[in-house]
Amino acid sequence: VSRSTWRFAAPAEVTERPADTAEVAQLRHVIAEATAARERARLRARLASAANTLPADRDKEVLSAPEAIQARLAFASANADSVARDEAAADQAMESAKTRLAELDEPVRATAAQRETALEIPDAGGKRIEVTYRLPQASWGPAYRLEVAGDQVRLVLLARAEMSGDAWGAVPITFSSRAPDRALTLRPLAIPQLGVGDTVEGFTTPRAQRQVKYGGSKASESSVDGVLRSATFGQAPDGSWGAGRFRTASTALRTLAFLGAGYDHQTPNKYKHAVKLAIDVLVGLKPEDLPLNDLALTTTVICEALAMTGDAALKPVAVRDVEALRVRAFGTDGIVPAAARSGALDGPMVAVNATMAFKSALSAGLDIGDALMLVRDALPIVEQARDRRMGRIASLTIRTFCGMHPRVELAEAQRWAAAVPEWFKRGEVEAIYLAAMVTFQSGGDAWKVYNAVARDFLVTHENVDGTWTVPHPAGADVGIAYCQLALEIYYRYALVNVGTGGGAGFSRSPIFAPIPEIASAEAASNGWPMRWTPAGAVTLLPGARAEVELAAFELPGHVALTSIPQQEDSVWRALATRNPTTQPLPGADAVVVVDGHACGTTPVPFTLPGKELSLALGVEPGVRVQRIAKENSDDGFRSRTLSVAITYKLIAPDKWTRAVAVLEPVPLPEAGVTLVVPGMDHGQLERRLREDPLWHLDLHPEAEQTLRYDVTYPASMRPFLEYR
Structure with a gap:
């Protein structure tokens, strides 16, 4: 039938709301303002409570003086009264507005029982008509x-x-x-509304929806847009930013800020040309010529661009850089020694940037092997960085994106929020960015408190030309990029602490397991x-x-x-x-x-x-490996020898025929200790300890295997094994 027509009636599953009259718009504004007022009051209550707690790193004698105690009590009492009044007023205004909105909606709900549509089909007798419609509730x-x-x-x-x-x-x-409703034609141009405010209303794009949901504001998004515009003016003709040895890091971080805001090098957008030039610069770099941190940042950019666009030309470059990063990150000059150093773009940030590069590679569908497990092994060194507070934040970031699901407590988030002005003044804006990322992933009150302080501080300290005056040791472009990334937290990365997160292991189901949520197809x-x-x-x-x-x-x-x-x-x-x-x-x-x-x-x-x-x-039920270790000491006048024999036996059901691969770590000898393995000369043992410090045994049923080695040490020492 060329002219499809039919007649049908169907219940209306979704009731239309009344038109956005001036009264409805005003009521919604009242609710938004009341919500913001209540959050501000609660934040004041937390800060007042924190004022009565003596920090461990302060002079307790001064703070415990009677006049100091009286001052804190007066401060807390005045704030408590003010908070109670403000919360009561906000609650009353919100309830009144909600009641009035319900009254305006009620007539519509009462009359919208069903809809009826009629289309005439002339001369359609005997024809089959197929009706296609979308069900949003499925x-x-x-x-x-x-x-x-x-x-x-x-x-x-x-x-x-x-x-x-x-x-x-x-x-x-x-x-x-x-989704079946994806448009195949260019959407009509929307005319933007220019305004100033502290709340976000009326956004419909996924980026804007996430910004509203997770605590963004019109002011923070305006800051991001201003920085993006400013960045295009500061971009060099070849597509780079920065100069000297920080040129690569500046270019990579600036490009990440564009990608984080949703602007890539292929989709039609106003910054497509600038992003394309920058990515071309990074693609042309050779991994072997880059410092480890620059390689990690460059890999992150290329993998994120590949994941966003599926650009086939980027894939071989991404594979090359990921493989180079895997080799470099866990080598003799990798993330472990870098984490112990200090300096511009050094220290714990190297391990963080390597982690984000590997996670971006996963999102692009690339193989990273056991890279994230190896990054986790470096956590003790990261946590012991010279700047312990930075080491703590970096460690939490790595744990978050390695699927370990850490949680930030409210007290810690409050300390970070109080440190934002200090970090900014000293040029340590990486800490502002990482703290925002970690608290966002952790959620709850920790995120609300930190976001409110960091977001508003960055917005109010932005210059009119779309920059920040940050004394970052790697240059202005790096500092500005980190500030911008902190304001893109709301939509930059999805929540990884939901569901299985980034974990790649096996989990046993509890007996009474909750019904799993339906994943997004x-x-x-x-x-x-x-x-x-x-x-x-x-x-x-x-x-x-x-x-x-x-x-x-x-x-x-x-x-x-x-x-x-x-x-x-x-x-x-x-x-x-x-x-x-x-x-x-x-x-x-x-x-x-x-x-x-x-x-x-x-x-x-x-x-x-x-x-x-x-x-x-x-786990294979009913099958296990029995390990029995025996030691024999031969004491000499100047040195002693400890002989170790480890016997393995497979315990399995009758008629079991399969072999099991057994892994045993090779002990790493320290200074003054010599390890001797039968059948291995010194060169072979050194190579094994360096490349693969494991013994690999195939254990078959009904057959035992014994592993032997000797440890020679001075008579004045006592041997021990420490597993780290």
Whole structure:
């Protein structure tokens, strides 16, 4: 039928609100102002409470004097009375406004029972008409089931679907990872409204929605826009910023600020040309010519640009830089010695920048191996940095993005908020940025308190030309970029402390596990348009969750069994495999099912066709490795020899035939101690300690294996083993 027409009536699931009259707009403004007033009052109450606590690093004799105590009590009492009055007034204004808004909405709710549409179809007799419409109350997300049988694994892709409208009984459904209402034409140009205020209203873009949700303001966003405009004027003709040895870092950080605000080098936008020039500069740099920190920042920029645009030309450069960073970061001049130094763009920030580079590589779908685990090993050195406060913030940042889920307490966030003016004055604006990132990821009152102080301080101290006067030792561009990144926190990175976060290990499900949330299909697919149509019809009932099987296939490779009996005697399963399908695997959690029994969950990362992935499959029940260590000491006049023999035995059920890979760490000898391993000369042992300080043994059933080594040491010393 060329002229589609039909007649139907349907219930109205979403009730329209009345038009934004002047009264409605005023009421919304009153609610926003009352909310802000209540938050300000609560912040004053916290600061007043903190004033009565004696800090450990202050002169307690002075602060404990009677006149000082009286002054603090008077301050706290006056603030308590003021806070109570302000909160009561704000609550009363908010309740009155909400009541009036409900009165204005009530007539609409009472009359909007259903809608009716009629379209005439002349001469349409005998024709079939297909009606397509969108149901906003229906949602779905991907999930997996990993079925383990022996050393073979079958992956089942599932769709978890829910709806709150009418029941669907046995209907064909296609699940798509891309929203159906994406426009294929350029949207009409929106005319911006120029204004000044402390709250954000009426934003509809994802960036603006996140800014409103997480504590941004019109003033903070205006600051970001002003800095971006100013940056284009200060950009050199070749696309760089800064000069001398800080040119690369300045260019990378300035570019990250553009990417963080959503401006890339391919999507049509007003800063596309500036970002393209800057990325070309960074792409042209050779990794071997860059200091470690510059390499980390450059890698972060290229990986973020690749993740945002999918630009195929950037991928080989990103792979090159990630591999170079993996080698450099954990070498003799890597993040560990750098964390112990001090100076411009040195110290703990090197480890932080390397962490963010590896996380950006993951978001771009690149393989980073065990890089994040190795970064975690450097945390003790980071925490012991010369500037202990900076070391603490850097450590929390690394823990956050390595999936360790640290939490910032309110008292610590208050101390950081009080230090913002000092950090700014001394040019240590990296601390302002990292503290904002950590408290944002932690959330709660810690984020509210720190954000309110840091955001308003940066906004009020911005110059009229869109810059900040920051005495950063690496130059003005670096300092300005860190200030800008602190104001982009609201939308720069997603919350990683939600769900499984950045962890890549296996987790056991509790007996009474909560129902998992439905993941975003679009986010899980990294923006790739994918579609699945189940073989049969699907039934969806309101308020109930349906799990629909979309695809199932055998994963190549075999399940490997590994044990580290020096830590525990358990035997762990893992599968090194690849994506055997012709379209990407969306990222989602998988329930691991062994012999028909669910034993836990493990994350399946987003994986392109043919690319490798590793899956943790939990503990092999009933199988363990017994480790027995025996020592024999031979005392001499000048030196002594300690002979160590470690015996391993596989404890398994009858008819068990599979071997287990056993890992045993090689002890690292300190000064004055000599390690002797039978069958290894001194050169071979040095190479083993440097490249792979582990013994690898294949342990078979019914067969014991013994590992031997000798430790020679002066008679005046006593040997010990310390595991770090």
